[in-house]
Amino acid sequence: MGIDAGMWKLAGSSSSSSTCRRFHASSLGGSSGEVKALVVDDSRINQMLHHKLLDNLGVENLVVCNGKEAVDIHVSGKQFDLILMDIDMPVMNGIEATRKLRDMGIRSVITGISSHTLDHVKQEFIAAGIDEYHEKPLTSAKLLSILNKIKHKD
């Protein structure tokens, strides 16, 4: 059983569950429109996990495999409210990708998600421009707190 690596589009709208509520920014008291997220992680396990977490909350999301793909997708014109950014990735790591995105003027909420416990790595990630940092694994509770921050930002 395998999962195709590379970019997948996995929209919350593909869910047929009647219990899946669409996670609108407006339902959080913010501006109208759906919350869109980008998952940036080279681990297929974490891609699946984060996609499913977002999908279950009705958050439309795209998945990419490294920092360069995250930058490229923004260059193509796509925008996201939330970016879940891993650190260690091939081609371009999360720290460099965050720096580049901020230099491009991207103001999305960027949440660093990593299993690094070293302070200097976290500090470097924060200095690159992430809004907050969470240790893996990401849980529903952590994701909800991140989405609530988007509400307050709006």
Next chain:
Amino acid sequence: MDALQLRKQLIEYTAELFSEGFLDEQFTQLQQLQDETNPNFVVEVVSLFFQDSERLLNELAKSLSQQEIDFKKIDAYVHQLKGSSSSVGAHRVQRSCISFRDFCNAKNIEGCLECLQKVKQEYSLIKDKLETFFDLEQRLSATGGSPPLP
């Protein structure tokens, strides 16, 4: 064995996996994410874990058999294995990776080799136990029984 007995067996087996530290809360999180839109979610994620782990364990064995040991490379593999085991709730595999990283940082070859054996052992155990778990789930489903809520 009827559905009721299978269900009881599955509940007891699951409880054992948690009480003996093989699995942690993250596995419950995976189960809670599974729904009718993705009824095989847990099996799919765990299958990926098995694939990743076997690849990483092979790479670790290869790296530790080299003349010149690249501890940075070994640490990177162990970091990946720690991450993926943590993501599926394979607690004992994750714990054994922590000690492994300590020996990598200390550039202790003997320690690394011992840790590799330990990680392999823990991985082999959790693989067997998860396969038994999924087998029980499948047999319960085949009898028309409903799985216990995570």
